[in-house]
Amino acid sequence: MAPVTTPAVVLQAWRYSETSKIVRLATRDLGVQSAIAKGALRPRSRFGAGLEWLSEGVAHLYHRESRDLQVLGAFDLIDLRRGLARDVARCAGAAAIAEIVLRMAPAAPLPGAYDALTTGLTSLVTAPAADVDAAALRAAWCVLGALGFEPSLARCARDGTPLEPDPARSVPFSIAEGGVLCPRCAAARGVIRLPPTAYRDLRALVDPAHPLPTLDAAHAAAHRRLIARFVRHHYGEAGALHALDFWTRRSWDAAS
Numbered sequence: 001m002a003p004v005t006t007p008a009v010v011l012q013a014w015r016y017s018e019t020s021k022i023v024r025l026a027t028r029d030l031g032v033q034s035a036i037a038k039g040a041l042r043p044r045s046r047f048g049a050g051l052e053w054l055s056e057g058v059a060h061l062y063h064r065e066s067r068d069l070q071v072l073g074a075f076d077l078i079d080l081r082r083g084l085a086r087d088v089a090r091c092a093g094a095a096a097i098a099e100i101v102l103r104m105a106p107a108a109p110l111p112g113a114y115d116a117l118t119t120g121l122t123s124l125v126t127a128p129a130a131d132v133d134a135a136a137l138r139a140a141w142c143v144l145g146a147l148g149f150e151p152s153l154a155r156c157a158r159d160g161t162p163l164e165p166d167p168a169r170s171v172p173f174s175i176a177e178g179g180v181l182c183p184r185c186a187a188a189r190g191v192i193r194l195p196p197t198a199y200r201d202l203r204a205l206v207d208p209a210h211p212l213p214t215l216d217a218a219h220a221a222a223h224r225r226l227i228a229r230f231v232r233h234h235y236g237e238a239g240a241l242h243a244l245d246f247w248t249r250r251s252w253d254a255a256s
């Protein structure tokens with residue numbers, strides 16, 4: 001059986017035996033896949049040091065649809081993304097984005113989500129410190145959008161009515177409906193109100209063509225909470241989302 005070669009990012013990696021690792025990969029061509037890397041922990045392993053958390057490479061996968069655990073034949077490292085470890089904000093944002101992919105992406109080709117993931121991770125490495133939160137929020141929304149969960153911000157999420165919200169007033173937003181609501185639909189239960197600034201910044205965040213908005217600590221925290229609620233609702237399972245929780249609660253910079 002010839003291996004499938006596909007660009008891949010290591011979403012999780014853990015020791016499986018004395019010499020092997022199990023990895024969960026976001027692959028461009030096969031979606032999220034679990035694989036065993038036999039011999040990866042041997043001193044002169046052909047995997048070298050490439051199978052690290054969030055490193056990117058080309059995976060050579062012996063892939064069979066019928067099995068849950070694939071066999072990783074090789075991983076040609078492209079980028080270790082060491083820069084993510086520069087500070088906790090970058091690391092926490094990257095972990096949350098990786099978790100969204102891990103939990104919400106299928107085992108099916110996902111070129112759009114894969115590209116959003118790698119673009120987002122790169123932006124987290126390169127962003128100036130003041131832009132890290134905004135970069136992480138954009139990356140998370142872009143990944144969600146590529147997975148089919150793009151929030152509706154210009155039309156009512158329920159009935160499609162085009163909206164031109166009054167820039168001085170808050171905008172009704174429904175997590176369950178997946179976006180903003182027209183005045184007629186906004187009477188429903190469970191509708192939250194985005195302050196005008198939050199709405200404007202959200203529109204900028206979801207659109208990579210738009211310059212990143214400048215978010216102070218309190219606004220960044222509010223945007224993190226919004227996306228966490230959005231993910232929780234659309235993930236639809238009670239499973240733990242530890243990285244997302246950590247990223248959401250990260251509040252030491254807002255406290256002082």
Ligand SMILES: [Zn+2]
Nearest residue numbers: 156159182185
């Ligand atoms: Zn409506």
